[in-house]
Amino acid sequence: MDHPSAHREFAPAKINLTLHVTGQRSDGYHLLDSIVVFAGVGDWVTVAPADHLSLTVSGPHATGLSCDDNLVLRAADCLGVTAALELEKHLPIASGIGGGSADAAAALRALVATAGVALPDAAAVLSLGADVPACLAGRPVRMQGVGEMLTALPALPECYLVLVNPGVAVATPAVFKALPRKDYPAMTAMPVFGSAVEFAAWLAAQRNDLEAPAMQLAPVIAAVKAALEARPGCLMARMSGSGATCFGLFGSEELAKAAAGALRAEAPGWWVAAAPML
Secondary structure (H helix, E strand, O other), X not given: OOOOOOEEXXXXXXXXXXXXXXXXXXXXXXXXXXXXXXXEEEEEEEEEEOOOOEEEEEOOOOOOXXXXXXXXXXXXXHHOOOEEEEEEOOOOOOOOOOHHHHHHHHHHHHHHHHHOOOOOOHXXXXXXXXXXXXXXXXXXXXXXXXXXXXXXXXXXOOOEEEEEEOOOOOOHHHHHHOOOOXXXXXXOOOOOOOOHHHHHHHHHOOOEOOHHHHHHXXXXXXXXXXXXXXXXXXXXXXXXXXXXXXXXXXXXXXHHHHHHHHHHHHOOOOEEEEEEEX
């Protein structure tokens, strides 16, 4: 997009380092307790002034993505503005790393910057999706409730993530439906961590309650997690969100990049990315 007033915004992958399902409201929405961070890999959203609202999608994961009901367009509708939007899709679709939510949050930031309007209220942001408030915050948070309760976290140790998606889309409603219960315990108290090793040890004692049901629906997720755990330097591994992407936590960029390279060689059909934890 070559418009002189165009604004380009990064939409980083959202990673649920933990995801505890602690209850379910009468309206069906699940209550969550989750540590959310971001990775230095993601999509890009570009916005330029225009007389009507439009969206074009490009990138390696654009295939199969609808332009008609995309969250990026819904974000623009929330603000009541017109613009030409371009989405460069680098993250796998329906993969548990918040690509659509990150795109919506990036669109909101870009539209506010170009149109000179204020962000919509919290309820409107939440209506775009449970992960959108956290993605709009764009920093490590503890996410509770249905996604609306965000608590900023103290500084976390320097860590690197290796993300792996086996190319299998897992439907979030099906994963929640397969949960044997909806009232798992919340996370334990989160201390201050002096190192990536300490952080990983605490994370390993927490859970992603959606991991087991997702693995029942897509057994390859277990293979992805095991492949990450087998890499030298992997401090812990877990599925993110409702899957199918899994992450491995590493203490150095060198170890993360080496693991990613080995995984690409072992499973060329998998999507693999190494990135700093933001």
